[in-house]
Amino acid sequence: MSTLAITSQSERTADADAVSSRAVIRSAQDVADIVNAGAARGSRARIVIAIALGGVFLDAYDLTSLAYGVKDIAREFALTPVQVGFVSASITFGAILGALFGGYLTDRIGRYRVFMADMLFFVVAAIAAGLAPNAWALAGARFLMGIGVGLDLPVAMAFLAEFSKVAGRGNKAASVAAWCPAWYAATSTCYLLILGLYAVLPAHQLGWLWRVTLAFGAVPALVIILVRSRYISESPLWAANQGDLEGAARILRRSYGVDAVVEHDAAAKASAPRAARWRNYGVLFNAAYRRRTILAATIGAASSFGYNAIVFGLPVIIASFLKQGPLTTIVASLALNLLFAFVGGLIGVRTAPTVGAWKMTVLGHTLQFVSLVGLALIGHPESGAFVALAILLLGGYLFGQGFGPGSHAMTYASLSYPTSLRGMGVGFNQTLVRSASTVSLFLFPVLAAALGTKVFWVIALAPLTSLAVLLTIRWEPSGYDIDREDYAPAA
Template structure:
């Protein structure tokens, strides 16, 4: 296969340098995802001070970007398989820039909800686009680490969101606007670096453009190769996700990601709100406590990133859901926690969540499906996960209002346990296998 030269290039240093570039500029998108989805939790206490917002508006404001990401993942993910990775990964960033600026100047809460929704479309699109491009340019032996690096950068973005809150909050009533504007500035920088990326040779070959694929492989690796037509790929359509051949894979990647997202977003989007009741009204202490949880979540992602290609995908994901279920269960059975207890247990829960579920959502969907539907499959799984995120964000405050924090955390513990059951039942091991080996119908 022509793509074996990604594992044995004639010019390895040149290829490694290029792979680092692809990884970093793609991860810039997931960094922005983490920042933009988390910054609303950071900004919310300031927005509530400035505007008189009803509870339903607050829920919509938190959920709007996530709802938009559901549409972006489902719609633009499949367009990436039609129009190519290069075009979509560049155009996608324009949405980050434009709508981040508009959120910063929103005149009222309804416009802010609308602009956050449109920003979410770009956020959702970036998941399948970036993950697919990185997977198709990675060598077999480090594909897991390359993909999980994208996920780890999501949590870096979340940490930066909390740090920006600490830095910008003292600037007064408009501090939350500066937080949103910061997201636009970072998006412009990443957009500039994304310009000039080549198209994926695998995608070109799937479209019958073998000569272009051969040229890119030669430029990147120094190897002269012959990319043969792959007519079987033309017959694989997005509807194949629900065929007998792929249905178990589709259920697995969508199911575990749904369970992770429901639990994680339900906790993380309301961490400052939950902790604020235990900090004596100190906004700074609330941000510091929330930052500790976020940093431990990043630590979990880094641990998983360094284990994924050595330990394997399946055991990592099983360990992740086991730890998340245990952490949430302990929280659920302690109705009168202290601030320290909450910070420690929240940190343990998100550490375990992110070491597997929070990073393998960028790996498994791109490994388990052929080139012609890879981005579409990843987009579908992302959109299902967004349903979980929306449920987590909308259900949590309502369960808390009726039954309290412990009951809400108990619900998420059950969801995490469901993710563990799905993983044990359906998760395959893909460590050390070429994409074409995992999907033999594609060659």
């Protein structure tokens, strides 16, 4: 029987057309080489990636769905600004806890089991939030929803990275960056749903908008649960790292379109399982990973702090600028998301394999900083020209987020670590990111009430901080074979 040795760099980075129909597996490294070379035509790898992005869609939808209805919630439950901040931030409190445990569980028990568990969180929490009789019940449901969000991102990023090749169009960096347009598609879907409900509901029933919007989050989660058994499977890289070469071969045959065969006696000689341990969080700060961990954490936290303040406050900001009714506010928010954030996210995916993550993140943060300074200087625009400029600057911020830190915060979090550490790396990153989100969502209503448009000066500190760290640590994850570090430790 002829064998296929996929070991050279050129073979690992070849297009999927060059992948043989048969591959012999002798070690976990062979599994990584097969994955890094690319899936065969007609495989289910793209479907797995699409389902993982569906989880990201849910994360974004659930985090965004409260943004428009916060005024109605405050009025219905008679909440103070501090109480509004608490209800708004409850989902990120849950996400902090979910990310901390989700990263560990993703590496410990596998990607598939965690992914399916967090879908159940989404279904239960979305329905409970839509039916909440008071603010405390709403905060509790959003907290539970946040646990689902925290569980999902480490496993979704693992699927995106571990079903993609190393280099070329559609590489790991591009697949991970695709989380960004998926995120903005979700926020746009949220606004489209609100717009549709606004059009059909009578004026005296518009107070129900926020309830329907929150409960709708259960629908896509149920769809994912229904299709999971047919298309999605465990990550072959995770299975191989657990010493299960036969399992990895089955996954490659089923989902990757590669006729993988384990060499006789190779399974018996497989390396000991790389079991996740809590102390692996400390490994993220050893000599090999410390700088990457700091860089990924800074980009993620800065991006999250600024983005959540802007996006959560977008309806309020636009209403203040335009001085129009809710319909104009909804349409303007939708247009900004589609024309700037979503388009920027697509550009981030397209440029990931060529320009790289570092340059695009620097460029995006620079545009964000300039936009926020401009918004702070304009304040409350009085003339039509300044209103148009303020809206354009908001669009500039979202555009920079889309192709820069929005796309690549997760690129850095996911591709700075090999398979054995990826779940915990993303989990730790998301714990910090969601902490920043919590601070942002809690403080924005309070700071906006106290400072007005001067709050943009505070938000501008986020991209400025991230820029300083990026210029100090110039790590480029796109095109780098990170999984090889599981078998040949980085220098």
